[in-house]
Amino acid sequence: MKPEKKLTRRQMLRSAAQAAGAIGAAAVIGKLTALHATAEPRVWQLDPEKCVACGLCATECVLPTSAVKCVHAFDICGYCDYCTGFLEVYAQECNQAAENQLCPTNAIIRRFVHEPYFEYEIDVERCVGCGKCVEGCRAFGNASLYLQVFHDRCVNCNQCRIATVCPAMAFERVPASQPYKARKQYFTPPKPADGEAT
Amino acid sequence: MNRAIASNFQGFSRKGCRLWAVGCGRNIPQRSIFRNPTTRLQPTAYSLQPIFCVAVILALSLVLSAPAFAAPTEPPTAFEGGYVKPETIEPAGPGPLWPYVDVAVMVAFLAVGTMFLHWMRSRRAVWLLSIAALAYFGFFRHGCVCAVGAVQNIALTLGQGGEAYAVPIPVLATFAIPLVWALFAGRVFCGAVCPLGAIQDIVHLKSFRVPAWLDAGLGLFAPAVLLAAVLLAALDAMFIVCKFDPFVGFFRLSGPAAVLLAGGAVLALGVVVGRPYCRWACPYGVLLGAAGRLSRRPPLSISPTPCVTCRLCERVCPVNAIVAPTPAGPVDESARRRARRAMAVAVLSLPVLAVVGAVSGALAGPAVSRVHPAVRSAERIAADQHAAPDAISDETRAARRAKTEDQLLQRADDVRRQFVWGTAIAASLLGLAAGGKLIWLSRRRRNELYEADPARCVSCARCYTACPVQRRYEDGMALSEAMKAGKNEQDKSKTGKIDLDDRNRQCSKRHGERRVCDSVQDQGKRPCRRY
Ligand code: SF4
Ligand code: SF4
Ligand code: SF4
Ligand code: SF4
Ligand code: SF4
Numbered sequence: 001m002k003p004e005k006k007l008t009r010r011q012m013l014r015s016a017a018q019a020a021g022a023i024g025a026a027a028v029i030g031k032l033t034a035l036h037a038t039a040e041p042r043v044w045q046l047d048p049e050k051c052v053a054c055g056l057c058a059t060e061c062v063l064p065t066s067a068v069k070c071v072h073a074f075d076i077c078g079y080c081d082y083c084t085g086f087l088e089v090y091a092q093e094c095n096q097a098a099e100n101q102l103c104p105t106n107a108i109i110r111r112f113v114h115e116p117y118f119e120y121e122i123d124v125e126r127c128v129g130c131g132k133c134v135e136g137c138r139a140f141g142n143a144s145l146y147l148q149v150f151h152d153r154c155v156n157c158n159q160c161r162i163a164t165v166c167p168a169m170a171f172e173r174v175p176a177s178q179p180y181k182a183r184k185q186y187f188t189p190p191k192p193a194d195g196e197a198t
Numbered sequence: 199m200n201r202a203i204a205s206n207f208q209g210f211s212r213k214g215c216r217l218w219a220v221g222c223g224r225n226i227p228q229r230s231i232f233r234n235p236t237t238r239l240q241p242t243a244y245s246l247q248p249i250f251c252v253a254v255i256l257a258l259s260l261v262l263s264a265p266a267f268a269a270p271t272e273p274p275t276a277f278e279g280g281y282v283k284p285e286t287i288e289p290a291g292p293g294p295l296w297p298y299v300d301v302a303v304m305v306a307f308l309a310v311g312t313m314f315l316h317w318m319r320s321r322r323a324v325w326l327l328s329i330a331a332l333a334y335f336g337f338f339r340h341g342c343v344c345a346v347g348a349v350q351n352i353a354l355t356l357g358q359g360g361e362a363y364a365v366p367i368p369v370l371a372t373f374a375i376p377l378v379w380a381l382f383a384g385r386v387f388c389g390a391v392c393p394l395g396a397i398q399d400i401v402h403l404k405s406f407r408v409p410a411w412l413d414a415g416l417g418l419f420a421p422a423v424l425l426a427a428v429l430l431a432a433l434d435a436m437f438i439v440c441k442f443d444p445f446v447g448f449f450r451l452s453g454p455a456a457v458l459l460a461g462g463a464v465l466a467l468g469v470v471v472g473r474p475y476c477r478w479a480c481p482y483g484v485l486l487g488a489a490g491r492l493s494r495r496p497p498l499s500i501s502p503t504p505c506v507t508c509r510l511c512e513r514v515c516p517v518n519a520i521v522a523p524t525p526a527g528p529v530d531e532s533a534r535r536r537a538r539r540a541m542a543v544a545v546l547s548l549p550v551l552a553v554v555g556a557v558s559g560a561l562a563g564p565a566v567s568r569v570h571p572a573v574r575s576a577e578r579i580a581a582d583q584h585a586a587p588d589a590i591s592d593e594t595r596a597a598r599r600a601k602t603e604d605q606l607l608q609r610a611d612d613v614r615r616q617f618v619w620g621t622a623i624a625a626s627l628l629g630l631a632a633g634g635k636l637i638w639l640s641r642r643r644r645n646e647l648y649e650a651d652p653a654r655c656v657s658c659a660r661c662y663t664a665c666p667v668q669r670r671y672e673d674g675m676a677l678s679e680a681m682k683a684g685k686n687e688q689d690k691s692k693t694g695k696i697d698l699d700d701r702n703r704q705c706s707k708r709h710g711e712r713r714v715c716d717s718v719q720d721q722g723k724r725p726c727r728r729y
Contacts, residue, residue, distance in 0.1 A: 042363070
């Protein structure tokens with residue numbers, strides 16, 4: 001008689017655990033579906049308004065060459081001759097010579113349009129996403145150069161490695177249907193704050 | 199000195215004094231000589247530059263009116279000569295359909311794997327399937343999102359209320375389907391789908407048996423990883439399972455050196471110890487194991503017909519998942535008393551472990567909260583309060599620029615408080631898990647044959663290859679015959695005519711350490727097999 005009783009107790013425990021598990025799982029799944037029945041896949045993107053071009057995007061991505069690269073919003077570019085995103089700070093001449101360029105990989109192509117305008121185009125293959133030009137343009141220009149995760153390269157890690165170290169907390173999971181955060185406004189009004197001007 | 203002045207204005211002289219460029223470019227009138235194409239290429243004009251810069255900076259440093267620098271240029275709207283502004287580049291991603299394709303492929307692999315495992319009972323087929331899974335989910339799809347990491351997506355959604363992040367349906371499916379599957383067919387996911395498991399399985403050559411106590415102790419690390427992963431994801435700090443994923447770097451063929459090295463070390467260990475990551479670190483394995491435990495049936499029957507208790511399978515199982523039969527006959531009284539005492543100790547230790555966990559968790563909370571980027575930033579901001587402008591951290595620079603300093607400090611306080619609670623709860627749950635494990639280990643087991651533990655078996659099908667009954671079946675013997683032969687052996691061993699240990703010892707002596715004879719009747723006639 002005894003072993004049978006034991007077996008029953010065991011079965012009861014098991015059934016109780018099963019029921020508890022089922023109820024818990026149903027609760028979680030119910031809550032999740034209630035929250036977001038239509039959730040679409042997400043991808044990583046960085047917010048150029050938050051980014052301070054710290055340089056980590058170039059080094060922290062899991063890919064050998066970062067999936068983060070510079071984008072040029074031609075619509076808000078001033079087409080300046082003296083492009084502070086293009087020229088090295090100590091540049092002695094305003095031309096494409098390597099020693100005058102800010103970009104470490106010569107990824108910015110400067111083209112004369114007509115007086116006094118110059119077009120600056122980013123060679124995506126060369127850009128490594130270091131953000132030097134971004135900060136140059138943002139500090140003294142129109143902020144038309146900014147960094148973005150390029151989705152033809154990004155492998156969409158479940159946890160973007162750059163996001164874990166970004167000092168500006170600029171990375172977000174955005175809906176896959178709107179995977180870019182373009183800069184639309186050419187003029188970023190200066191926001192003076194203690195110790196820093198914008 | 200100029201550097202210092204520059205930083206007064208801009209605070210990023212760490213990256214070089216760009217004011218030189220400003221002074222020389224942006225701050226001068228638009229139609230200056232520097233913008234004149236005729237003078238642009240004349241060196242004399244440039245030789246004036248440094249002097250000009252110094253003058254500008256000195257003048258401005260007297261005024262110290264910082265924002266005066268930013269002077270954007272109105273973007274031109276019309277160009278001569280038919281120039282059209284190029285489009286801004288925004289390359290399209292692989293498309294939102296892929297996650298659904300992955301879920302469909304996963305279900306197909308689960309179905310085929312179940313068939314290979316439970317109907318065909320073929321190790322070779324399961325092995326080939328796991329290689330296909332490694333190729334598809336690992337090397338082709340680069341591993342993400344996987345079921346192992348998906349628990350964090352769910353924790354993040356639940357923890358943050360779904361506004362900032364909502365778990366996409368394919369990710370939810372990736373998480374839930376293998377768990378439901380495990381309720382009915384065991385951890386088929388581990389053996390047939392998971393690329394992390396497959397990569398460890400194919401490098402595994404010989405099982406070095408880890409002592410049971412060490413196995414159980416290390417096994418506590420996995421629930422700790424699960425709890426930490428859920429906590430850190432729910433509080434929106436970081437997905438640690440993904441950041442420290444040891445193998446995903448191999449799938450992408452790139453990654454930080456430290457992580458690749460760690461992955462290589464785990465793989466090297468995996469050559470002699472079966473699936474170290476799956477057994478001792480995988481957070482999803484904990485959930486799959488729990489689902490397996492809840493199922494009514496054992497995950498697989500090792501022998502196709504009644505087991506002959508030859509214990510050959512026990513030796514080949516890479517993850518110590520095969521449970522030996524309990525001795526038949528009445529249990530002697532002293533052993534029973536000892537078992538009762540062990541159980542009493544285990545039950546009493548449960549609340550103690552939970553309380554110890556809660557207290558130590560609460561104490562560790564503030565330290566753990568540093569994983570959260572907001573807390574990290576807030577600490578830097580606090581440290582930079584009186585720092586020179588050219589020495590401030592990027593975190594402070596970002597917060598000052600966005601004017602979110604106060605907000606961040608406030609948020610960090612909230613996050614710290616959440617972490618005190620969160621780590622306390624997580625650590626007390628870990629204490630409960632440890633206590634539960636003790637109770638589980640000291641319960642009275644009753645099984646007559648060699649059985650696969652549904653919580654630990656990873657569905658690799660290796661035990662089939664070792665089972666002599668199965669082998670006859672494979673050799674073409676009719677199932678009924680195989681069954682009869684099996685019965686025969688079982689009866690013999692039960693009546694004590696055959697000492698199984700002795701038989702294995704003899705075989706090892708005759709054929710070398712790594713061989714065992716696969717059946718009693720055939721001993722000596724048929725080649726014995728490697729394990
Ligand atoms: S890590 Fe963040 S702040 Fe640094 S460059 Fe990338 S997005 Fe910008
Ligand atoms: S400076 Fe850096 S971010 Fe800008 S184009 Fe060159 S490599 Fe890309
Ligand atoms: S998600 Fe991965 S591949 Fe994409 S940018 Fe981040 S680290 Fe690079
Ligand atoms: S990073 Fe690793 S654990 Fe995370 S989802 Fe990708 S494969 Fe899974
Ligand atoms: S299938 Fe057999 S050998 Fe493989 S893990 Fe399960 S019990 Fe062990």
